[in-house]
Amino acid sequence: MIDQNAVSLDKLLNSIMDQGLSHNRQLVSYTKQIQPFNPLSVLELGKEEDRFFWKRNDNCLYLVGIGNLIELVFDRVNYQKIHEEWNALVDKAIVHNPYPVPGTGLLSFGGIAFDDRREPSTLWKNFSASQFRVPKFLFIKYNDAYYLTINFIVHAHINSDLLVQNIQQKEQQLLQDLSGLPPLGTILKEEEMDIAKWLQSIENAKQTIQNHLAEKIVLARELRLKLSSTGEMSTVVKRLIETQPKSYVFAFEQGDECFLGATPERLIRLEDDQLESMCLAGTAPRGETDMADEQVRHELLNDKKNREEHDFVVQMIRRAIERYCVDIRIPDTPTVFPLKNLQHLYTPVTAQLKRDYHIFDLVEQLHPTPALGGTPKEIALAFIRKHEPLDRGWYGAPIGWVDHRNNGEFAVAIRSGLIQSNAASLFAGCGIVKDSEVEAEYEETKIKFLPMLHVLGGK
Template sequence: MIEIKEDQIASLLKEAIEQLRTEDDRRLVSFTKKIATANPLQFFEAAKHIRENRAFWTSSSQMLWLTGVGTAFEMGADESRFEVIEAAWNKILNEAYIHNPYEVPGTGIVAIGGMSFDPENTQTELWKKFRPSQFRIPEFLLTKYDSSYYLTINVCVRKNDHAKQLAEELRLIEQKLLTERALPDHGLYIQDENEMDSDKWMDIVRRATEEIRKQNVEKIVLARELRLTFNRRADISPVLNNLLKTQPNSYIFAYEIGDDCFVGATPERLVKVEKNKLLSTCLAGTAPRGETKEEDMKISEALLNDEKNRQEHDFVVQMIKRGIKDYCTQVAIPDEPIVRPFKNLQHLYTPVTAQLKDGYTILDIVKQLHPTPALGGSPKEESLAFIREHELLDRGWYGAPIGWMDSSNNGEFAVAIRSALIQKNQASLFAGCGVVKDSDPQSEYEETKIKLLPMLTVLGG
């Protein structure tokens, strides 16, 4: 194991500072070291009074955990968001000083972030802190990969910085972040629950079915919002802890900007890339869980044989196949889906594997796959046009890619469903459903109620 001593950190900082020519120049310095065991959630909680803007991520297998603290560098874009972020990311990596002797995903320079569902939609006051595309390189990043732990410290240095002094400041903050502490009690309950125009929402579902019957569109996904008010300001750490306990096999995420935090537990992977091996997931078609093993199996079989859900699922399979074919080789897709159970729901599931061609990155794939028919509809442009005109909310980052990418070309993005935007003592919860020509508005409404349950439960509902 290669350890980084404090004088080595100071030496790396000094080398980077000496390369700067003017006082306006800055350079990102990143160093990663292996550490003893550390609790990612306690690290997240410890940061609350040390640095603003925390981030949390764990993969659905819980193989990888990331906790980001503070901001060493931020990338954002309002237009041409994929191209702008890709260019900024490449520039950072080309100029940065990186010390990372470990070939481990989620170490080195890691950018964590996401994007809005539809940058062409009008942004409301609700999502004013979240840009159409926004990624942060944390100042401190705790990575748990399998059973090993790593700490990456990223800092932007300027010409007048003092290397030894800066190294000592970073060491003291690291010490505080790695000090074990108990999580606060949840203590949260809902004082007020406001369904946003549920009757009007069902009217829009009817209008969508009429549009589909005209054969202009095959499927339109419509989302709705539930607004909650709590007895007090919500602590994010207990919310994450409850999601980890109640939503196994899901991606658990949080992205904090000041007093606002977008948090969720999504079962839906968009794409994962590790050493050019690509994995995407088709997860569309939903049913509840049964109360007994026999009932669960009966519901599962019905889901597998349901024409509406199979059609909805196939839209996603075909879209992913089209989206990656020019960027990948060795594309492999099973002929039939299986049913994958989660805590509250079960879904039709088809994995897609491939080999990413040289010269392409995970952002190229995200651009092709978002929005999937499971969150937008099919065909894409026609369904998005209907959503823009008729949907009653600003989705913001709901239903959009959220995830991470690292300086070794690894990364993973999930689709941010089963989520909530928490703002002090309030929260907006989001859920959607796929509308096809035979959809029943009341049934679709009931489906969204089921999809709201994971977040509603952990927030005191």
């Protein structure tokens, strides 16, 4: 049911102007409940401006951001500075949001580089070490309710009637009926980048581990694609939703480039100081029949290498959040989390955040987990910087959002790709331990490429 008692935008704006502005340029965020909309249609209709998209893994929350009103951009990753600048932005803003719904109201969405100490490559030249965007229009679907947050800047001499008229016209444009999404082409060419160097890096990692300098090192590689036509963001997102219903689906557009994917891995969710994280490490393919699938599941649960890899993540997450949380709950044994192409060992984590801490404290402690970096963390990262023939950019790193009430959620940006017009780079990694076999790790990355390959037109 739509809230009929909500304050209209023009009345709010008139009230603000009558009271006078506390800043020369005042950020205003206005949220209202609206009629149901199709998130994919809004995404497509907003293509004249930079966009972002988010679907939670339980399908309860969709976010569609249109336009770039304000960006917090940092050349280095400094979690405390990100938090401070976001708080300063919120403190100075006028926020009208009567709905206690996570993701509504003033919100920023963005990502963080996997390792800002790695020399950046031209592949990621349009993406900063950390970058968070406040959209002009944010469309929210939360369970069966629909909301719109409108963010804008006012100043003392603004024509408020014209501003409201322009906002309403844009809103109507974004909520038009859309008959369909653009077609998507096919993959013309696949090229495994620096494959010989990557295979050698596995041997080097095994030697490092056998020399007791590390326990696990995660190594990623790139698959470069040539597409028959431009990879349309809305169409790729639609296919990801259809083929990976249990995953987070994310997309962040930067000019004519878009980083997007469908990841099964939550880094952290924070709602009303209640924390949820997950341990997702240890991988096997799906079986071709129910009986074969059950056999693979049984083998995964009892596989020494995968259980060891999973336990690294469990213990690391426990250590990472102990200082910041109370009432930490982690089951003793994992279960299996099935996806379309893969299945993973899975252990959920819940806790309550202590006072005076915030979501970026936890993101800093949790990234990268041993599932994406290795253990010990600093030794594994140093090895990756030296030996991995890839600048990961935002791959394998936190991507997500935070709102003005300090709710937020970040996922780990795996099963992902960077689309650049009619080309794309896909990324996949595997965890190397002392018993790893080079051919098996190579085959594991081939399986991990499949979700993105399929939605981009591959067989």
